[in-house]
Amino acid sequence: xxxxxxxxxxxxHWLIILAMGGAVGFLSGMFGVGGGxxxxxxxxxxxxxxxxxxxxxxxxxxxxxxxxxLAHWKRxxxxxxxxxxxxxxxxxxxxxxxxxxxxxxxxxxxxxVVSAGYVILLGVVGALMLRESLEAIRATRSGTSLPSRPxxxxxxxxxxxxxxxxxxxxxxxxxxxxxxxxLAVGILSAIMGVGGGxxxxxxxIYLLRMPTSVVMGTSFVQILCVTAATTVLQAxxxxxxxxxxxxxxxxxxxVGTQFxxxxxxxxRGEQLRLLLAILVLAVGARLLIDLVVTPVDIxxxxxxxx
Amino acid sequence: xxxxxLFALGLLLLPHAAGAEELVAGLxxxxxxxxxxxxxSDLVVFGAIEQPPDIEEDTQxxxxxxxxxxxxxxxxxxxxxxxxxxxxxxxxxxVTLEGMPAYYYVASTRPLDKIAPPYxxxxxxxxxxxxxxQSTSTHKAARAELFRQAVVRERARAHLFTETxxxxxxxxxxxxxxxxxxxxGAPRGQYxxxxxLFRDGVVMSAQSTPLFVDQTGLExxxxxxxxxxxxxxxxxxxxxxxxxxxxxxxxFRQQN
Numbered sequence: 308x309x310x311x312x313x314x315x316x317x318x319x320h321w322l323i324i325l326a327m328g329g330a331v332g333f334l335s336g337m338f339g340v341g342g343g344x345x346x347x348x349x350x351x352x353x354x355x356x357x358x359x360x361x362x363x364x365x366x367x368x369x370x371x372x373x374x375x376x377l378a379h380w381k382r383x384x385x386x387x388x389x390x391x392x393x394x395x396x397x398x399x400x401x402x403x404x405x406x407x408x409x410x411x412x413x414x415x416x417x418x419x420v421v422s423a424g425y426v427i428l429l430g431v432v433g434a435l436m437l438r439e440s441l442e443a444i445r446a447t448r449s450g451t452s453l454p455s456r457p458x459x460x461x462x463x464x465x466x467x468x469x470x471x472x473x474x475x476x477x478x479x480x481x482x483x484x485x486x487x488x489x490l491a492v493g494i495l496s497a498i499m500g501v502g503g504g505x506x507x508x509x510x511x512i513y514l515l516r517m518p519t520s521v522v523m524g525t526s527f528v529q530i531l532c533v534t535a536a537t538t539v540l541q542a543x544x545x546x547x548x549x550x551x552x553x554x555x556x557x558x559x560x561x562v563g564t565q566f567x568x569x570x571x572x573x574x575r576g577e578q579l580r581l582l583l584a585i586l587v588l589a590v591g592a593r594l595l596i597d598l599v600v601t602p603v604d605i606x607x608x609x610x611x612x613x
Numbered sequence: 614x615x616x617x618x619l620f621a622l623g624l625l626l627l628p629h630a631a632g633a634e635e636l637v638a639g640l641x642x643x644x645x646x647x648x649x650x651x652x653x654s655d656l657v658v659f660g661a662i663e664q665p666p667d668i669e670e671d672t673q674x675x676x677x678x679x680x681x682x683x684x685x686x687x688x689x690x691x692x693x694x695x696x697x698x699x700x701x702x703x704x705x706x707x708v709t710l711e712g713m714p715a716y717y718y719v720a721s722t723r724p725l726d727k728i729a730p731p732y733x734x735x736x737x738x739x740x741x742x743x744x745x746x747q748s749t750s751t752h753k754a755a756r757a758e759l760f761r762q763a764v765v766r767e768r769a770r771a772h773l774f775t776e777t778x779x780x781x782x783x784x785x786x787x788x789x790x791x792x793x794x795x796x797x798g799a800p801r802g803q804y805x806x807x808x809x810l811f812r813d814g815v816v817m818s819a820q821s822t823p824l825f826v827d828q829t830g831l832e833x834x835x836x837x838x839x840x841x842x843x844x845x846x847x848x849x850x851x852x853x854x855x856x857x858x859x860x861x862x863x864x865f866r867q868q869n
Contacts, residue, residue: 311647311797313832314839318797366854373858374865415693415704423701535851542847546839550850551832557854561861598701604770605695605702606763610715612689613802 314549315359321555327353328367328559335371335560336567337574338583341530343368343501344432346556348425348590355552357421358412362541362548363556364500369534370557371564372502376531379524386475386521390528392482393489393507397533400493405540408498412545415609422594424499429591432505436584443577464514476517476525484515489529496537502530635663636818638808645795647828656683656793656824658806663787675813678721678728679781680739681791682809685716685773685826686802687747692760708760712747715800716773720780720791729814737809737816741765741776772796801828 309318327349335342343364350360379385411417467481488510492503507526511517517525542548571579638660645656658681689711696705721728725740735743744765749757768774773796783789793806804826810818828836839846 309797311832313836316798366850369851370854370858370861373855374862377859377862415691415707419701419703535855538851538854539844539847542839542850543843546843548839548847548850550835550839550846550853553850554853554857557857561857561865564861565865601697602695602702604763604766606760606767607693607695607704608764608767609691609693610688610800611691611709613686 310551312355312549312552314547315355315363315552317354319353319552323353324552324555325559328556329563330559331556332371332560332563333567333570334563334583334586336564336569337571338567338579339571340583341368341371341502341504342560344425344429344499344505344587345590347421347500348429348594350552351422352593355549356547357418358408358545358547359549359552361408361421361498361500362538362545363553365496365534365541366538366548366550366553367556367560368500368502369531369538371560372527372531372534374561375527376524379527382524384521385524385528386473386517387528388471388473389476389485389515389517389521390525390532392471392485393492393525393529394532396486396489397493397496397529398536400490400495401497401533401537401540402493404494404497405537405544407494408541409545411498415607419598421499422598426591426595426598428495428499428501429587429594433584433587433591436580436587440577440580440584444581447577462514462516464516473517475521476515478515478517480515488514489533492529493533493537496533497541502534504530634810634812634817636808636810636820637661637663638806638820638822640806640822640824643822643824645799645824645826647795647797647799647801647826647830647833654795656795656806658683658791658793658808660789660808660820661787662789662810662818676811678723678811679789680719680721680725680728680809680811681781681793682737682739682807683716683718683793684714684805684807685800686714686804687712688715688800690764692763694760694763707750708757709750710746710757710761710764711749713761713764714744715768715802716795716804717741717744717768718775718777718793720777720793722779722781722783724778725776728811729816733814733816737807737819739809741769741774744774771798773798795826799826801826 308321310321311318331342331346331349334345346367347360347364350364351357408417411420464480464484467483469482470479471482472479488507492507495501495503495506504526507529508522511522511526512519538548638658641657641659645654689709690713692708692710693704694706695702698705719725719740725734734740738744746761749760751757751760765774772794775794781789781791802825804824805821806824807819807821809816
């Protein structure tokens with residue numbers, strides 16, 4: 308049955324949207340990632356306006372991070388102090404990002420910035436993942452284990468002022484790095500529709516040196532709150548959240564994730580990461596091609612009012 | 614308003630020969646409701662050409678033609694042209710067009726250029742070449758024309774602008790009928806259906822009927838909600854997401 312998406316202003320078949328949510332949910336369950344960085348480009352390829360794709364994906368991530376946040380909350384593996392500090396940075400970041408998106412839309416450049424941002428993001432993340440997974444596979448074949456990173460007891464983070472105690476993480480560090488981290492991820496959430504877990508998790512482990520036991524839970528809570536705030540702000544100032552699109556995507560996503568998790572558990576970690584790296588690079592390449600190839604019509608029309 | 618005035622002025626210019634044919638036309642609906650499951654439907658414009666009694670065939674001199682035009686509400690449009698800058702296509706120049714119809718449909722008995730000379734078609738704004746904005750943000754006529762044509766192309770791709778040279782279907786000598794497709798993306802608002810009777814390239818008779826296109830059902834309510842109560846709408850989206858996420862964790866935890 309065809310349905311008309313009220314905000315995206317297009318007719319779609321609801322099964323295609325459900326399948327899209329399911330496929331992204333499957334991949335995010337299999338690879339253990341949020342999936343926002345795959346869902347937004349997929350929606351853009353399908354013809355959903357970039358801005359609507361970005362804002363609607365944010366609400367999709369709210370749903371997918373809910374289950375994770377709940378599970379970790381019950382296990383008490385969440386550093387709420389840390390999440391709170393990052394969240395205050397995140398709220399400033401997402402407010403700025405939503406405002407920036409509005410300025411870009413009015414200038415007719417939101418589509419370009421979203422696409423170009425994705426090309427850079429997917430290119431960098433994909434390349435890093437590809438290198439890392441290939442090294443890991445080579446190491447397993449030759450039978451040597453990779454040298455783990457040397458444990459540094461002090462890095463530049465410890466020289467920064469305004470220190471604060473984070474009980475759960477057993478840390479006494481400056482609030483500036485978590486604030487900045489939250490800010491950066493908040494901006495990304497608003498203009499690219501991603502949760503930002505792929506930046507948060509490594510940064511919390513290697514930069515803030517939080518114990519790995521609380522990293523996942525804290526990032527889930529942070530992503531849940533930031534994407535929820537992003538959804539409200541986007542709806543309030545850009546009118547670009549399509550609740551019908553989001554609802555169908557979420558339904559597909561929650562089912563897909565369950566199957567993905569089961570398949571993922573049977574595969575080897577480095578092979579999974581290699582596959583994901585190839586997928587990420589392919590999506591980035593497709594977006595780059597769309598920016599470079601001569602469009603069907605070099606003119607575009609936006610109805611702005613009566 | 615502007616269009617209505619133009620139309621009235623146009624009618625004043627009509628020749629009123631004694632005993633001439635009269636045009637009578639009507640619409641299948643004067644209200645079209647677009648709903649969620651809507652994939653587009655037909656509006657039927659029908660009519661008859663009435664002649665003095667006892668005449669069963671075309672005795673009037675000259676070639677007879679019927680043209681049906683349906684116009685949507687006027688809209689303001691930002692038209693942008695992409696240019697290749699450093700290898701990437703980037704929106705560069707922007708022109709705003711005001712008072713372009715958001716929907717335009719024209720059907721005729723023959724190709725428009727065979728029916729009437731260009732100035733006549735321009736006077737009644739008949740045909741893609743004659744759908745003009747009321748004002749543009751550029752003073753250069755050539756540039757305005759380029760951007761106007763871009764609107765026509767974009768709307769035609771979305772099936773919101775349609776030209777059907779053989780769309781007027783005659784049932785017998787005097788009765789005719791036109792199926793006007795109204796796609797799902799058709800904007801809501803006041804439309805007008807205009808029917809013209811041409812004789813040798815001159816408008817002999819014309820009639821204009823208003824109709825209203827509205828969107829109802831779930832998606833229209835959601836659209837209104839999003840625009841009238843944006844914060845409430847955003848909160849509703851978040852609540853929906855959180856609830857679905859919570860429910861999924863309940864359901865799938867029991868399975869595992």
